[in-house]
Amino acid sequence: MGKIVAVTGNEACAQALKQINPDVCAAYPITPATDLMQRFSGFVNDGKVDTELVLVESEHSAMSACIGAAAAGGRVATATSSQGLALMWEMLYIAAGTRLPIVMPLVNRALSAPLNIHGDHSDGMGARDTGWIQFYSENAQEAYDNTIQAFRVAEHLDIRLPVIVCMDGFIVSHSIERVEYIDDADVKKFVGKFVAVNPLLDIDNPKSYGPLILTDLYHEYKRAQHEVMTRVPKVVLEVAAEFEKMTGRRYGLFETYRLEDAEMAVVVMSSAAGTTKDxxxxxxxRGVKIGLLKPRMFRPFPFAEIANALKHVKAIAVLDRADSFGGMGPLYSEIAGAVMQMDTKPAMINKIFGLGGRDYLPDQAEHVIDELITLAKTGKVQAVKEYIGVRE
Amino acid sequence: MSKKYWETLPQGSVVLEAGSSAKFKTGGWRSMRPKWIEENCIQCMFCWMYCPDMSVKVTAEGKRAEFDYDYCKGCGICALECPGKKGNKAIVMEEEGK
Structure with missing residues (x-):
């Protein structure tokens, strides 16, 4: 049986990494993820783990070192936020294209400019197309649980892809919550022994990583990379089922809340989902038939499953904690893609909220639901995309 | 069920065969061709040392031999570094196909 503690999201993720004891961590400090790796480096210093901690000069180097260590045949983790993830950009594609199972907690934070250290999803959404699997966590418990499950998904022999585990900067990373830790031995058993695939350190079988592949085969490699993404949902659900057996905590590709008989739905990720549920x-x-859908796995995006879960609603509001300037919110685009497969299409609106850590307050959720009630009645969309919680 | 071609590719584009770069003949990239003029060669082996593609062949006796045009990209470093004999270069670059 596990232990119930009062910890921050960062502390919980550091604990998960400690229990997993990766072979290599290469990291560079950046707010609000600094605290996570600082705690982990304490475990390294105190001999609680035997991880090789590589202190590098930038996030670009951190991800490069992680790629090298993973190609060498090690279990590898790092963590970052915002500009740090942005600086890793080219290496993120290389980690995924090379099929290296690196796990990275991402403490979501806004991107500059203007400079801002607080939570939104701009960083994670910027890495949307890199080929990493992405999980979004509502609270510290989910961040901890998702980190542990991420290793199993990343390292699954049918997958071998890197995974980003998101939690909202400060709102989750620095707030103390009730978290149930799993026993060290159980985590160890759950995650299992790392199996290296084509390790560079197998010097009796020399091989090369990172070849030049031009017009003759690049297209085929990308086709294969797309295929592996299609295998992810099944593995995520298998891992979640095993995790539930161990902890009693249930995870899916997404969570629904009072959605079964709902006429309207709010779709929102991470910590804002908690406020919305209230x-x-x-x-x-008051008898309003409203429900919620909270995507957990954003990449790959479970289009068919989400479309099925939303098929009976008349109106949907998609709340994005990131913007695609000149486009729709990134979550809205995905939900719209899912809804396109439905026979009867609901009316849909997109709200951009909480950028740069702007509080998502109950009155914002009320405003959205009030608009949904009208929308469900009339079916007429006034404005497809709107900012909410803006000082006017 | 037979696998599609793209399903047979090694995971993550890892090259599982050592020394396979020998199969990639880069001589086709060349637009300028180095020409070895043996009578001006003092066997200093600078060309062998400087060649980035190991395209200067060496005989069993350790003497300078002909270029390996399968791999030479025609970069011209050998011609630049060649000290020649009494002011006459032992390597000169000529336009390919002339």
Missing amino acids: IIDQYRD
Whole structure:
């Protein structure tokens, strides 16, 4: 049986990494992820883990060292935020294209300019197309659980892809919450022994990583990379089922809340889902048939499963904690893609909220639900994309 | 069920065969061709040392031999470094196909 503790999201993720004891961590400090790796480096210093901690001069180097260590045949992890992830950009594609199972907690933070250290999803959404699997966590418990499950997904022999585990900067990373830790031995058993695939350190079988592949085969390699992504949902669900057996905590590709009989739905990820659930309860008490869908796995995006879960609703509001300037919010685009497969299409609106750590308050959720009620009645969309919580 | 071609590719584009770069003949990239003028060669082996593609062949006796045009990209470093004999270069670059 596990232990119940009061810890921050960063502390919980550092604990997960400690229990997993990766072979190599290469990291560079950046707010708000600094605290996570600082705690982990304490475990290294105190001999609680035997991880080789590589202190590098930038995030570009951190991801480069992680790629090298993973290609060498090690279990590898790092963590970052915002500009740090942005600086890793080219290496993220290389990690995924090379099929290296690196696990990276991403403490979501806004991107400059203007400079801002607080939470939004701009960083994670910027890495949307890199080929990494992405999980978004609502709270510290989910961040901890997702980190542990991420190793199993990343290292699965049918997958071998890097995984980003997101939590909201400060809102989750620096807030103390109740978290249930799993026993060290159980985590160790759950994650299992690392199996290296084509390790460079197998010097009796020399091989090369990172070849030049031009017009003759590049297209085929990308086709193969797309294929492996299609295998991810099944593995994620298998790992989640095993995790539930161990902990009693259930995970899926997404979570639904009072959605089964709902006429309207709010789609939102991470910590804002918690606030939204509270407001949904209040509206439900008044007889309003409103529900929530919270994507957990954003990449690969479970289009068919989400379309099925939303097929009965008349109106959907998709809340994005990131913007694609000149486009729709990134989550909206995905939901719109999923909804396109449905026979009867609901009315849909997109709200951009909480950028740069702007609080997502109950009245914002109320505003969205009130608009949904009108939308469900009339079916007429006034403005497809709008900012909410803006000082006017 | 037979596998599609792209399903047979090694995971993560790893090259599982050592020394396979020998199969990639880069001589086709060449637009300038180095020409070895043996009577001006003092066997200093600078060309062998400087060649980035190991395209200067060496005999069993350790003497300078002909270029390996399968791999020479025609970069011209050998011609630049060649000290020649009494001011006459032992390697000169000529336009390919002339």
